[in-house]
Amino acid sequence: MYKVITKILNVVVRALFRIEVKGIENIPKEGSCIIASNHKSNWDPVFIAGLINTRTINGVAKKELFEVPVLKSILKKCFVIPVDRDNPDISTIKAILKVLKEDKALGIFPEGTRHKDFDTFAEPKAGLGMFAVKGKSEVVPVSIITNYKLFSKVVIYIDNPISFEEYYGKRIGTDEYEEVSKKVMDVIKDNYFKNKK
Numbered sequence: 001m002y003k004v005i006t007k008i009l010n011v012v013v014r015a016l017f018r019i020e021v022k023g024i025e026n027i028p029k030e031g032s033c034i035i036a037s038n039h040k041s042n043w044d045p046v047f048i049a050g051l052i053n054t055r056t057i058n059g060v061a062k063k064e065l066f067e068v069p070v071l072k073s074i075l076k077k078c079f080v081i082p083v084d085r086d087n088p089d090i091s092t093i094k095a096i097l098k099v100l101k102e103d104k105a106l107g108i109f110p111e112g113t114r115h116k117d118f119d120t121f122a123e124p125k126a127g128l129g130m131f132a133v134k135g136k137s138e139v140v141p142v143s144i145i146t147n148y149k150l151f152s153k154v155v156i157y158i159d160n161p162i163s164f165e166e167y168y169g170k171r172i173g174t175d176e177y178e179e180v181s182k183k184v185m186d187v188i189k190d191n192y193f194k195n196k197k
Contacts (some may be wrong), residue, residue, distance in 0.1 A: 002079065010053065013043075013154070017153070018151065018154065021051050021155075021158070027055055027140060032099075032138075033137055033139070034100070034106045034137050035107045035108070036142065037107070037110075037143070037188065038142075038144055039115065040114060041116070043146075048156075058080070058105065059075075059080040060108055061075060062082070062113075108128055111123070111124055112124075128181040129164075129177030133180060138162060139162045141158075143155075143189075159187055162183070
């Protein structure tokens with residue numbers, strides 16, 4: 001069902017936007033990885049799911065979306081994990097780490113929620129860093145560059161995976177996890193502005 005849904009999304013976004021995907025070869029073909037992207041619109045998870053089709057991507061979404069019956073069914077079929085953004089519990093963290101420990105791909109937005117200003121970005125949350133280190137997973141920075149207007153151009157820029165293995169097995173805290181997240185977000189921002197020109 002995942003492949004059917006994502007193929008439909010691919011057709012929809014290619015019908016409504018002019019799509020250019022750069023660096024799809026940088027998505028690891030196997031093993032755990034985290035696909036981390038900027039987030040400015042509700043279109044972003046659709047772009048990620050529909051256009052990055054070399055891996056099945058397990059997503060993370062706010063729990064409120066699961067209160068809509070039809071949407072809940074679709075999200076579950078697309079392997080999306082519900083999360084309480086204000087108070088994420090240990091079961092959610094375990095579910096996300098389980099995905100990575102099973103050598104699967106996880107999609108996440110480091111900013112935690114949409115940041116609609118096109119020229120600025122929200123500070124990334126510590127969660128990305130924690131999942132990368134505890135899940136022993138490379139992080140693939142993805143920059144989505146578009147104005148989101150129908151039939152406009154959408155560039156999906158996928159950079160090389162970043163490893164944080166120097167942190168593996170160490171006892172580190174929130175500050176270090178935030179630093180890991182910031183390193184990824186800096187790459188996302190750099191590629192965003194380079195390709196926006």
